[in-house]
Amino acid sequence: MSAKTRDSRRRFSRLLAGILSLACLGASPSSLRIARPEESATSGAAADELRRSTETVLARVSAIRNLPAAGSVDIGLRSREEIRRYILARMAEEYPPEELELDRRLLLKLGLIPDSLDYPGTLVLLLTEQVAGYYDPKTRTLHVADWVPVQEQLPVMAHELAHALQDQYFDLDRLLEGVEGNEDATQAHVAVVEGEGLGLMLEYVLQPLGQSFLDIPDLVQMQKNQMEQARQSYDVFRKVPPFIQEALLFPYVQGARFLQHYVRRHGWPGVDRLYADLPRSTEQILHPEKYEPPRDEPARVEPPPLPAGLGGHWERIYRNVLGEFMLRLILDQFLEADPARDAAAGWDGDSVQLFEGAEGELALWIRSVWDTEQDASEFVEAYENLIRLKYSPAGPREDPDGAAARRLWRTETDLLILERAGRRVDLLEATLQGQSGHP
Secondary structure, eight states: OOTTOBOOSOOHHHHHHHHHTTTTTTOOOSEEEEOOGGGOSOOHHHHHHHHHHHHHHHHHHHHHHTOOOOSEEEEEEEOHHHHHHHHHHHHHHHSOHHHHHHHHHHHHHTTSSOTTOOHHHHHHHHHHHHOOEEEETTTTEEEEETTSOGGGGHHHHHHHHHHHHHHHHHOHHHHHSOOTTOHHHHHHHHHHHHHHHHHHHHHHHHGGGTOOGGGOSOHHHHHHHHHHHHHHHOHHHHHSOHHHHHHHHHHHHHHHHHHHHHHHHHTGGGHHHHHHSOOOSHHHHHSGGGTSSSOOOOOOOOOOOOOTTOOSOEEEEEEEOOHHHHHHHHHHTTSOHHHHHHHHTTEEEEEEEEEEETTSOEEEEEEEEESSHHHHHHHHHHHHHHHHHHHOOEEEEEOOBTTEEEEEEEOSSEEEEEEEETTEEEEEEEEOTTOOOOO
């Protein structure tokens, strides 16, 4: 493996999940203590109200989840500027500029963001717009927004304290650390964590009304409603590419949908077993029945070498696993939502690699396997439509070879290959900068 290759655990979706979960990471409270006056802006009546409210919320969340709390965590109010500085510091610590740039290039090649997007700057603006609190695991302090009345923050506190309980019993650092070289599995883990947080928050809100999180009929529609509300309420969110919006909400809403399915069958105490045997793919999150026995585990796909004959010198700079959710989003940028969802639904495994040429040109090389040959054919058909819309190439030229069906396109700068052999599909999108090589 090249020294430049990154088996990245982090991509945009993981970055968002990590930052937006900061309000809850690392806490293990049984009682909650307000930080000393010199350490916090919280004092007097506001401090008392915050402490009482948080203890009440914690007691209810613990009762719903059947997990007694233990330990302590400080609580303090923070201004927008203090929260912004903390987010910047965490991004600088965990997501260095070179990794953000690599992610940007991958997402650009996948067609998920435009070249004009200031990727790092947009992340900062989006996160500082969205985040109204954070938990600092180093100081074990939960910081909440000083511009939002305490009573309006109670549901968010329920979500945050749910994560605190998760950390005490199941070690959030381990859960959210990520799976080396498998972003898809990482996202599945994050979806369980965030799905439970959202589920417990909804249960906290609905119980006094005589209702339950388990009775919500359509969490996907709820996601659509939330997204529309966010577009109206947040300027930065409204302007970011759809991929970023979808990735922001996935671990929460799809995770909650997965958890709803699981709790209906196993009860809240049964959720403990999830953390000993986490889902291994976003496919299992999107289709909760595939997590239940007989479980549909993802196939391991070894990353193949770049096709011979491409021409020039190429160095691999990235490899990972996309998964069903990412493939759905890739198709969704160019196709209607239902065809994109259906074409990605037969996913069984994949390997994505990004190669860099001598002059900075990029080659995207994806090998995927599908549940059936019909599923593979449906994906090929959908991706062929994507290629036509993304590149407007002439062709394709077909080159049947036994069981393989190969399609090849050329533009002035790009070589595109889509090939199916049984349940396997290979996809190459290479910018050649005038090279003449053809695999």
